[in-house]
Amino acid sequence: MTKTIIHTIDVASNNQKLGFQIKLPLDTKRITGIHVTSTGYSFVPLENEIGWLWLSVPKSQDVFFAHIVSVESEQFKTSNLESDFSPFGRGKGWIDGKKESLFHLDLAVKSPLLEGYYTNELLFKGGAYKINVYLNLEI
């Protein structure tokens, strides 16, 4: 049986460094997929790369996932600097995208706790947004 859980990180200031823990269901056997998104911007971001994320299993394993978080998804080219390629702008059809898929991995879990670390690399001051970490679990 598979289950998806979502961990949301609220980012509120620039140069913020966040440590967090993700509690997994006690009967989790493996992690089979990871996906990271960003959403809920209180401002219009100019950069595409907004932060770095690491996930690790405490004690037994070091970092198993490292990711550069982008504004929304690069697959959809949502940067407002590329308005000509904007998937939704100016009445054009949404022809840039493709179906999202998880990053696949096969990680046996012995402890129901993951540790994470996120650094906000935005230059814009005072903007808030959310990072969502999706974990596909085998239970």
Added chain:
Amino acid sequence: MSYLPQIIKERFDIDVTSANKTFKASFELDKNAFQLLGISITSNRDDLLFYRGSQKIQMNDKELFPEGFESKLLMSGLNVAPDARMITLDKFPCGNGIMDVWFTDLNHALAPFVAYRVSIYTFCIVKEVNGGL
């Protein structure tokens, strides 16, 4: 609703009429629907759905997508082959199916709010008759 070929395709709509709110809706699947093959989400305003939407979906009280699952992960662009656009669910049992949806709209600077419609498409296999489909 269509029965060709032995797959029931249904569409359910949710009207999102105010910003930063959660809208709950329950839909009854066709009585002949036996297994849920997949699901897909579209909108009359793809940009608002992409940037602002997230939802929790349950089928007969079993969770398909947890709270906060972003709508953009269930959407597909036009360059995805039509046959590959839905999210497959590995023939999830859906007999006498009631689908509950909690759709949440969240403010986003790139997509100012206007009222929009969210459409959820379901693809189900018809109930087995005489030992076969």
